[in-house]
Amino acid sequence: MEFRAFVLLTLLGCLSVESTLGQRGDMDIGARLRELMAKVESMKHLEAKLNETEKLQSDLEALEARLNATIDELTEQRAETDRLKKENKDMQMRLNATEEEIKKLKQSGGKADPQVAFSTSLANSGEVYKGPCTDKTLVFKQVFSNTGNGYDQNTGIFTAPVNGLYYFSFSTYGYNTHLMGAILMKNGIRQVSTYEDRSADGSDSSSNAVVLQLADGDEVYMELWENARVFDNLNGHTTFSGFLLFPM
Template sequence: MECSAFLLLTLLGSLFVEPGFGQRGDMDLNEWMKEKEKLIKNLEDKLKNVEQCKNEIEALGTRLNTTVDELTRQKAEMEKLKKENEGLKTKLDASEKEIDKLKQNSDETAPQIAFSASLVNTGEIYKGPCTDKTLIFKRVFSNIGNAYNLNTGIFTAPVNGLYYFTFSTYGYNTHTMGAILVKNNVRQVSVYESPSADGSDSSSNAAVLQLAAGDKVYVELWDNGRVFDNLNGHTTFSGFLLFSL
């Protein structure tokens, strides 16, 4: 503002020291003064415009500085996000490798073992009472891993692990109906029904057994018991590996 006032005073001084000013006897002084006032007014307006432009430039500079600061902040934030993204990508790659490794190990070390069978594959049979009480399930529905022997009725564990077994029996009321799940000649769980007036009985049971490779599991008749089966599959024996140990 001081610069503008100084400029205005300088211009005014130049106006009043115009050469020949004192020799203009024929000039109308009022007209001359009006022209000079008009000129001064124009100069004042121009000075105001200059001040306004200056203020606008200063405001623009402030906004520009604010924009630069914001861009700098956003750039720093983007760099931070970029580093975090790289860290997440590294962790993701490591997780994918670990999953692939676990999957590969699972495919290599976890055998697929499962079987399911019923007592007869043709006709019908009444089994028992008898001295050889091991039930041989001849009709094999599935035998993944070939751990079940359809000639002996015995399942032999191929690997150490936790196994699930289930069995069901059906019989008529002429004899006791029952069977026992046996592991290495040791009884585990059983089913039992004494003769009743309803004509027939059925039952089932299951167990989860921890087996070592080579352990044998089978189903045998209850003492003096009898079971029945035909192609409807009333008397069955099934099992599978839950997971290896």
């Protein structure tokens, strides 16, 4: 509209100028009018070109907006791809670890880690006084648990079924008439012990614990000190327990 108004004003201006030129013939005015109309057509053509240019500019801006949107989408897709690659890498690492565990299980015959644990006390009935005596091995008759069957209640000896690290604990109870205490033995060698000499009090109680590395077949048991005595009844004062921490 602004362009057309500009053309109309220009045309009117030109006609006004023509009216002031003096005495001219109608043919001169007609020729001038045709010239002006030709210019108008030329200006219309320029307007059309301008409109076409503006449309192209608008199309270019729209194309640029779509391009930017596509770039943003590609950036998001790349980020998602990187995330999926990381997840895939983590899954592959876990898969490799699982395959390694399966391989180890197959190499070990498909068996899980052995379960070994026992807990005992000296007396399974009545009252028991043990010692002083020549056979100083303590045979714990009351068996609370014996998972893995490592403990023999007939001999009082625990035999390690597998190589590993084992935890042992024990307690002893006795009266002041005798030395009270016992020694935890491994393959006939002293490891740790409890010890209470005769005293003025009526009775004594003591306990100890140790972690030992054992090989398959190693023997662990409790043995009295020389001239020592211990006591137990169904209350479980004198005890011996152990379990496998982990195989090696």
